[in-house]
Amino acid sequence: MARHYPTLTRNGFLLPSNIKASYEGAGEGRRSASWEATDNGINSINTPALRNLRARSRAAVRNDPYAFNVIDKRVSNLIGTGITPRPTTDDATLRKLKQQLWDDWVDEADADELTDFYGMQALVARTVETAGECFVRLRPRSPSEGLAVPLQLQALAPEFVPHDKFETAKNGNVIRAGIEFNPAGKRVAYWMYLSHPRDSSSLNAGYNQLVRVPATQVLHIFEPMEPGQLRGVPRLAPVLKRLRSLDNYDDAVLFRQEVANLFAGFIKRPAPDSGHQPRDPVTGQLLTTDRDGFTPMVALEPGTMQELGPGEEVEFSKPPDAGNNYPDFMRQQLMAAAAGSGTPYEILTGDMREVNDRALRVVLNEFRRRLEQLQFGVYVHQLCRPVRAAWMDMAVLSGALVLEDYAQRRREYLRTRWVPQGWAYIQPVQDVQARRMEVQAGFGSRSEMCLRNGYDAETIDAENAADLARSTDLGLNYTTLDAIEPTDDKEQP
DSSP states (O other): OTTTOHHHHHTTOOOHHHHHHHOGGGOOSGGGTTOOOOOOOHHHHHTTTHHHHHHHHHHHHHHOHHHHHHHHHHHHHHTTTOOEEEEOOSOHHHHHHHHHHHHHHHTTOBTTSSSOHHHHHHHHHHHHHHHSOEEEEEEEOOGGGOOSSSEEEEEEOGGGSOTTOOEEOTTSOEEETTEEEOTTSOEEEEEEESSOTTOTTSTTSSSOOEEEEEGGGEEEEOOOOSTTOOSOOOTTGGGHHHHHHHHHHHHHHHHHHHHHHHOOEEEEOOOGGGSOOOBOTTTOSBOOOOTTSOOOOOOOOTTOOOOOOTTOEEEEOOOOOSOTTHHHHHHHHHHHHHHHHTOOHHHHHOOOTTOOHHHHHHHHHHHHHHHHHHIIIIIIIIIIHHHHHHHHHHHHHHTSSOOTTTTTSHHHHTOEEEEOOOOOOSSHHHHHHHHHHHHHHTSSOHHHHHHHTTOOHHHHHHHHHHHHHHHHHHTOOOGGGGGTSOOOOSOOO
């Protein structure tokens, strides 16, 4: 075809024959005739599907054990006991003061008073994994309420911001998926319902008004998968259909086994035309039938012996098994579901057969690397950092924290290192020895090793010093005393 259109080819146009020759996946032949693949933008693709995706994802988490386990295990590994801040200022007194004030506020952070800030991190992560996104509204409070810092957080479901709201605001800004953008493309506001739009028990369910909330008061947490994406997609979106089909198949096999095992045995009698009248095996009387002409069945109990009439015999039931290919089929489908949800098969199912410690280490390292990407790229950046900044602003404005030249040195005061909960040792002895060798060789510091475990090195040092002093005063001899007392048996000069 290129020979027929040489001018187009020279000008850079890629003709169908060239496409087919370059990539088989771009071919338009018979095998690709039913291949539907849209080239629309990400927002045109996911926005119409969000309502069904959220509803089906939540239904799967509520009813499907594998879907529930995916979300539960991912949240527990993402957040754990919480992603905690470590101030990086040089002033030790200021670091201690900021940390104490933060610890006091953590217990009061939830506007619903159901958990603390680290529990809210888990709630936000669970909402993001299940529904694709979560909104957090910053709620300033009055100093008269007696909070350590007059600020609280309110977690909101994605339905609070309508994803189908596309219009032009009166001020000239553009509203896309419920988010208002200025001409420069910056988020300036979110349009939110006063209450959940599908909560019939709400007090204002009959009149649920949309209000404009400035973007400085709202945090939008989701994982962007493509440039320009406005709303998040549930984690289970690639495997929802597979999980439902697999659950239906597994339920059908289970029901078949249940019904087949209900029949313990069957009584066989001679044909009626043989002249023998069927009798009740218990009473010996002529057998009476129901209206439909069938004999009612009597339940069997363990250890029951039954007398049979002449010509009658018992044939015990032989229920079918689940099939020889059932375990392999389920394993293969669950492996596909695990791959699509970003969860290792062993964690999804709890099946640790034929898994050694080396293979498990490889699987966990890949899983943890992916979760660390989400921890720092999503939850630290979109949730923890803005909350920390709002907390410090309110602490300074309320007088709970006095910082010199805060307006000019705000960036310096906000410098914080966020530390997730440390990963558990796979092989404790070998792992500790490896970290000790890293410190001795200079490849890492003690502070870094402590942070890997989710602890603060300064706190550990203070606790060790206190333990050593107390042991010395009490005359106790622990191995930790070697750090401050020489154990040389030679006579000292």
